[in-house]
Amino acid sequence: MKTSIMQVKNLTKQFGGITAVNDVSFDVNQGEIVAVIGPNGAGKTTLFNMISSVLPPTKGEVWFMGERINGAPIHSLAGKGITRTFQNLQIFENMSVLENVMLGVHTQMKTNVYSAALRLPRVKHDDELARRYALEALEMIGIKDQMNEIAGNLPYGLQKLLEIARAIVSNPKLILLDEPMAGLNDGETSKIANILIEMKRNGLSFLFVEHDMKTVMRIADRIVVIDFGNKIAEGTPEEIQKNQKVIAAYLGEEVL
Numbered sequence: 001m002k003t004s005i006m007q008v009k010n011l012t013k014q015f016g017g018i019t020a021v022n023d024v025s026f027d028v029n030q031g032e033i034v035a036v037i038g039p040n041g042a043g044k045t046t047l048f049n050m051i052s053s054v055l056p057p058t059k060g061e062v063w064f065m066g067e068r069i070n071g072a073p074i075h076s077l078a079g080k081g082i083t084r085t086f087q088n089l090q091i092f093e094n095m096s097v098l099e100n101v102m103l104g105v106h107t108q109m110k111t112n113v114y115s116a117a118l119r120l121p122r123v124k125h126d127d128e129l130a131r132r133y134a135l136e137a138l139e140m141i142g143i144k145d146q147m148n149e150i151a152g153n154l155p156y157g158l159q160k161l162l163e164i165a166r167a168i169v170s171n172p173k174l175i176l177l178d179e180p181m182a183g184l185n186d187g188e189t190s191k192i193a194n195i196l197i198e199m200k201r202n203g204l205s206f207l208f209v210e211h212d213m214k215t216v217m218r219i220a221d222r223i224v225v226i227d228f229g230n231k232i233a234e235g236t237p238e239e240i241q242k243n244q245k246v247i248a249a250y251l252g253e254e255v256l
């Protein structure tokens with residue numbers, strides 16, 4: 001039986017006179033990969049930003065594990081079991097790969113990121129624990145060999161993997177990924193896709209925005225389609241590929 005862990009309810013965002021997202025609702029179930037797709041400017045990023053508490057909705061609510069989370073401070077989300085990656089990588093370029101991932105653990109622990117980064121003595125125990133978790137995450141994502149490299153020196157594909165390692169290290173229940181495949185070659189895309197499928201088997205849920213339709217169709221259990229701010233369809237990849245409204249929205253684009 002499917003257990004709904006997140007409910008997006010009637011989310012609406014207006015910027016002045018523009019309605020960027022209009023009354024969008026859907027659920028994410030445990031152990032499920034849900035993709036949000038739509039033509040350029042459809043409102044995907046705005047929707048994602050409201051779900052991850054980056055932007056306050058004009059109307060509507062987001063619930064996660066029985067708790068209303070829209071309006072919650074962004075830094076509190078990791079503690080509730082949600083982490084997010086960004087379209088533009090948010091890694092600390094001058095720190096090592098290991099240190100970057102360790103910061104992902106510290107966001108979950110009482111120690112705050114800044115005292116951790118400064119390596120204050122009282123965080124020593126947390127530091128050792130963080131190191132252990134970070135090594136496990138790097139191993140799982142397959143970049144443990146690069147743990148001592150300076151993050152900014154890694155090729156782009158490995159930096160994307162690093163972001164995913166940092167997102168999983170706090171042991172979340174739901175990971176929000178903003179265009180995880182953007183800028184990656186086929187081999188790297190397929191590697192990330194396989195990692196997501198593997199983690200899904202362990203019960204993790206994913207919500208991701210993505211333009212790479214081949215990957216969306218391959219890995220998503222369910223797809224939510226946004227066009228001009230409205231949800232125009234929701235269904236399995238097979239259902240979405242046949243949906244007339246979706247085909248019309250992408251008219252002229254050979255994406256589906």
Ligand SMILES: Nc1ncnc2c1ncn2[C@@H]1O[C@H](COP(=O)(O)OP(=O)(O)OP(=O)(O)O)[C@@H](O)[C@H]1O
Pocket residue numbers: 015018019020038039040041042043044045046047
């Ligand atoms: N801060 C803002 N102020 C005003 N308008 C905005 C703002 N952010 C987004 N918009 C508008 O809202 C609409 C939806 O934009 P959004 O970036 O959410 O679309 P998107 O589906 O993510 O696009 P893309 O696929 O190109 O990333 C667009 O018309 C955009 O111009």
